[in-house]
Amino acid sequence: MDDEPDVDVIVVGGGPAGACAALVAARAGLSTVLLERGPFPGSKNMYGGVVYPRILDRLIPNWWETAPIQRWVTRRSTMVLTDTQALTVDYRTEAWGKPPYNGATAYRPDFDHWLAGHAEAAGAQLVCDTTAVGLLRGASGRIVGVRTDRPGGDLRARVVIACDGVNSFLAKEAGLFEHTDAKHYTLGVKETLALPKEVIDERFGVRGREGVDIEMIGCTSGVNGGGFLYTNLDSVAVGVVLKLPKLAAQQLRPEEIIARMKRHPAIAPLIEGADLKEYSAHLIPEAGLAMMPKMTTDGMLVAGDAAALCLAAGIWLEGVNFAMASGMYAGEAVVEAVRNGDVGVEGLAGYQRRLSETFVLKDHRRLRRAPEIVLSDRVQHLYPAMVAGIAERMFQVDNPAPKPRLRTILKQERKRVGIRRRDLARDGLDGLRTFG
């Protein structure tokens, strides 16, 4: 028959979501093909640089012994910047520098390649240099496979798991996205700058494999967004995340925004003398719940960035862990569905259930308003100046004038910057509700 499957499962995309989906399916004994358009998994992938692999405890015990990690994040800083000021909240702990660890910097061509290697070892057939260009549908309209860009490129399967990343053509073709809107996306751009390891250790106050993760706000030349700086072993990643409509309206080039951020007095000394090794850019599905598609249709599931599961909420920029987890849950649901002989929406319902019961959707629900708050005009353009102004006046000694009261400073700074008391109270409450 025409619809007879060649394999049980096709996973499209060899990123973290696809690798975990294929790993789970193959390990359960399903014949699994993992399609990747690049020459190897990770070759086309970029991100800021910090991955939180805790979820891998379930798939790869002691993953930290073999994962291609650059540095373990033992310092996390959040910086609020104006053109001339910087207020930093800095936290460091020894605990994150030893097993079972917390976050780590890693290069995606290393990390994704390593993770997909586990899927291959479990029996998944990795096919690189191959792009899925469309979906195959059976007589009932059910999705029964994908068309690839190779000659004779149709491949049929019981289930397709689309892990093809942000702006997923497969999810769109399957009709899972009701609408897409540029305002739901941010553009992430990043420079990788080479510096000798000793220089990084010295400038960032770390040793051995310890690393630093800095998130910034107020450093994006008036375009709503944020910045980051992460340390690898002998390079640092410096980048910004920019709201698309604002970027378009401001007519600024993203590389110019990075260049300005690099000239900031608080950043420049950290990266002085570094060699530019790589410039990369990628879209981020920023809006979380507000943009999520339906997760399943008959014969297909969607996971990772393709399902807009990236958590991009201000000081959190976590996509890889959400991709790995959703890929894993998609894999589990598919194994269940194939065993039960029902790969329709009903049969695949285990996927949505798993997402809802775990951090994947719980975090998204709790932080549903976070992207909007963090990227709002006041948080972006007014609060950094107010907060930095307060800090400056608190620590400034104006003898013979006596020290002003904090309450007075707050009021004066709020007025100077131009924030209404009512808005401040409302934003404070909103922030507390979301992040509290």
Add this chain to the structure above:
Amino acid sequence: MIAACVKWVAGVPEPGDERFAGISAADQAAVELALRHGASMGDDVVVVTAGPPAAERALREALAAGATRAVRVDLPADATSSDVATALAGVVGDAAFVWCGDYSTDRGSGSVPAFLAAERSARQALGAVAVDLADGATISVTRRLDGGRREVSTVSAPAVVSVEGAVARLRRAGLAGVLAARTAPIEVRRPAVVVPDVAAIVHAYRPRARTLPPPHGSTLDRLRELTDAAAAPAHGETVHLDPADAADRILTALRAWSYLT
């Protein structure tokens, strides 16, 4: 039988890193020509590599693209060119034509095809920039000469031909081929143990240092002197034509000087 010989190089610039491993564009062109040649003659195409097990990936890619059979001769990556040629000759002994790339991604001296031709007492046409398979039994091979000239030779079996990367582009393997090649059998042969002639290589020849006068003249002049660019006939000519005729004139000249065919 038509054969293609390829050299798999384990990771440039990171040795041992499979992400950067593979065969050169020239070797890929050799595989493509072998496939076309085999198809035109209705003959089997065997693809051979001398190398470690990891090199089988290159063979699988050739199988996916349509090669009939694949053989790996188990040799360490640092075997000398003549040992590699001996090992390959043992496999491609009765092939009418053996296609090779004229450089690999590491050493790239292109000596293996020459050794191989000598080993088999076959004809050799090395460094082809264009190939015409004609009737298949006798092919025509274009090679570079100095001064932008070309040499066209007619080559019949048995022959070893090495080609540059631009001669042909390896076809895109079909999906079914790629999937089937993953588990296709690959014949592994173990050559007799090669004992390198240590005595012959340990005493490297060291010429005595000699003082040379510092270089004179401009770098460009010295480059002209070293290459024989100066000896090439002067083609200079000034013409005044309208654009369309000028374009025709340029094309005619480029053809006459063998820059275009």
